[in-house]
Each structure stands twice: as structure tokens, then as C-alpha cells.
Amino acid sequence: MASAKNQSAQATARRAKLEEARRKERARERRVRIITISASVAVVASLVAGGGYLMAQANEQEKAEEQAKTSPVTGERSWDKLTQEHVATPVNYPMTPPVGGDHNQVWMNCNADVYTKEIQKENAVHSLEHGAVWVTYNDKASDADVKALTKRVESTPYSFMSPVADQKDPLMLSAWGKQVTVKSASDERVAQFFTKYVQGAQTPEPGAACTGGLGA
Structure with missing residues (x-):
């Protein structure tokens, strides 16, 4: 009888350990997904920001050139x-x-x-x-x-x-x-x-x- 109880307790302990390992694995996978998604969002955001910056720079350059063409050259x-x-x-x-x-x-x-x-x-x-x-x-x-x-x-x-x-x-x-x-x-x-x-x-x-x- 005691042997049966010991075996049952050992089986319960093994299941608990297995469930804990699975819980930790699921948590690890969630962290990986969060990191991956965050990194992807950061990359997209940087690309959008970079693209916006380049567009802004191009617009500023175009405005500067247009101003240079329409403004008189001092002393000419x-x-x-x-x-x-x-x-x-x-x-x-x-x-x-x-x-x-x-x-x-x-x-x-x-x-x-x-x-x-x-x-x-x-x-x-x-x-x-x-x-x-x-x-x-x-x-x-x-x-x-x-x-x-x-x-x-x-x-x-x-x-x-x-x-x-x-x-x-x-x-x-x-x-x-x-x-x-x-x-x-x-x-x-x-x-x-x-x-x-x-x-x-x-x-x-x-x-x-x-x-x-x-x-x-």
C-alpha cells in the first residue's frame, strides 16, 4: 500500500515538473515573440521615420533650389x-x-x-x-x-x-x-x-x- 502511495506521489511530482517545464517553455516562446514583434515594429518605424526624413530633406532641398532660382544674386x-x-x-x-x-x-x-x-x-x-x-x-x-x-x-x-x-x-x-x-x-x-x-x-x-x- 505504501509502495503504491509512493509511486503515485512520484508520478504527481513528475507531472508537476513536466507542467512547470512546459509553462517555462511557453513563457520563453512568448518572450521571443514579443521581442521579435517589437524588433519588427522598431525596424518598420525606423524605416518610416527614415523615409519621412529623406522626403523632408528632399522637399527642403527643392525649396532651397527654387528660392535660389527666384532670388536675386547679391551684387550681380x-x-x-x-x-x-x-x-x-x-x-x-x-x-x-x-x-x-x-x-x-x-x-x-x-x-x-x-x-x-x-x-x-x-x-x-x-x-x-x-x-x-x-x-x-x-x-x-x-x-x-x-x-x-x-x-x-x-x-x-x-x-x-x-x-x-x-x-x-x-x-x-x-x-x-x-x-x-x-x-x-x-x-x-x-x-x-x-x-x-x-x-x-x-x-x-x-x-x-x-x-x-x-x-x-
């Missing part, structure tokens, strides 16, 4: 009613570097082209007519500024760069009918001038080629 000079005849003779331009007027029938290549020697102004003006921005400098410009502006031009289609020894300021930017002197390559007007005038509204012949012309 403008010329209207510029002639556009093709000529084969030198032109006496009223400004240096020239920003428009009669010009050679062949344009300077202006597809992110950097020239280390002076170029013919009559060819450069034709490039401005096609919507390019022309970066120029003289021997008073610092090597650091020339290097930084070179990098910008080399990454910007419809722009070109060359030295102009007789310009009055060390660093100047020109587009068709527009020109500004900047203090340095980091001057905020550099970015604005590029944004506003590379293929900008001032362009007489938007979309015209910047390749296939005259090279260095």
Missing part, C-alpha cells in the same frame, strides 16, 4: 538687349569677361570643361548663349579657390572655367547677361549662381550643345 550685374550675331572677327566687348553679344559661330566646349590657359572670348560667349556658366580667375586668385572651383565645374555639365588675366577681380562668374564677383570658392553666391543660371531662364538657346565645339 545684368545686361539686356545683347546682340547675337555670328562673326568671324574679334569683338570689342564692353565688359570683361564678356557676358553676351556677337560671337564666333563655334562655341567652346562647356560640358564641365576646365581650361588652364586663356580661351577666345568670342567662342566663350557662344557657350553662354547655350546656357553655360563661365568661371574665370586671374593671378590674384588663391590656389585653394581655383582648385575648389575646378572641382565644382568638373562635376557640373553646362559650365566651364578658364583664366582671364585682365579681369578686375580675382574670381568672377558669368552667364548670358549676368555676372558677379565672389570673395572665395565658399561664397554662398557661387552655389546660387550655378543653380540659377546653368541652363537658366536667361539662356537664349536652352538645350543647345555644350560638346562638339572648340576644345583646348
Whole structure:
């Protein structure tokens, strides 16, 4: 009789231990599910937040570019009613570097082209007519500024760069009918001038080629 009771008690203890093990396993599985779901929610939330951040950044960039295009460039000079005849003779331009007027029938290549020697102004003006921005400098410009502006031009289609020894300021930017002197390559007007005038509204012949012309 005592043996039967002992066996019953042992069986009850084993069932209790088994049930406790099962309870612990179920609890562990619940924790795993909670952690997995929480991690998934966190990932989705971060992706949503990240996507929202990127969209917000894109919107801010678009607004900044639109503002740059519509706001005047501080200190810029403008010329209207510029002639556009093709000529084969030198032109006496009223400004240096020239920003428009009669010009050679062949344009300077202006597809992110950097020239280390002076170029013919009559060819450069034709490039401005096609919507390019022309970066120029003289021997008073610092090597650091020339290097930084070179990098910008080399990454910007419809722009070109060359030295102009007789310009009055060390660093100047020109587009068709527009020109500004900047203090340095980091001057905020550099970015604005590029944004506003590379293929900008001032362009007489938007979309015209910047390749296939005259090279260095």
C-alpha cells in the first residue's frame, strides 16, 4: 500500500515538473515573440521615420533650389538687349569677361570643361548663349579657390572655367547677361549662381550643345 502511495506521489511530482517545464517553455516562446514583434515594429518605424526624413530633406532641398532660382544674386550685374550675331572677327566687348553679344559661330566646349590657359572670348560667349556658366580667375586668385572651383565645374555639365588675366577681380562668374564677383570658392553666391543660371531662364538657346565645339 505504501509502495503504491509512493509511486503515485512520484508520478504527481513528475507531472508537476513536466507542467512547470512546459509553462517555462511557453513563457520563453512568448518572450521571443514579443521581442521579435517589437524588433519588427522598431525596424518598420525606423524605416518610416527614415523615409519621412529623406522626403523632408528632399522637399527642403527643392525649396532651397527654387528660392535660389527666384532670388536675386547679391551684387550681380545684368545686361539686356545683347546682340547675337555670328562673326568671324574679334569683338570689342564692353565688359570683361564678356557676358553676351556677337560671337564666333563655334562655341567652346562647356560640358564641365576646365581650361588652364586663356580661351577666345568670342567662342566663350557662344557657350553662354547655350546656357553655360563661365568661371574665370586671374593671378590674384588663391590656389585653394581655383582648385575648389575646378572641382565644382568638373562635376557640373553646362559650365566651364578658364583664366582671364585682365579681369578686375580675382574670381568672377558669368552667364548670358549676368555676372558677379565672389570673395572665395565658399561664397554662398557661387552655389546660387550655378543653380540659377546653368541652363537658366536667361539662356537664349536652352538645350543647345555644350560638346562638339572648340576644345583646348
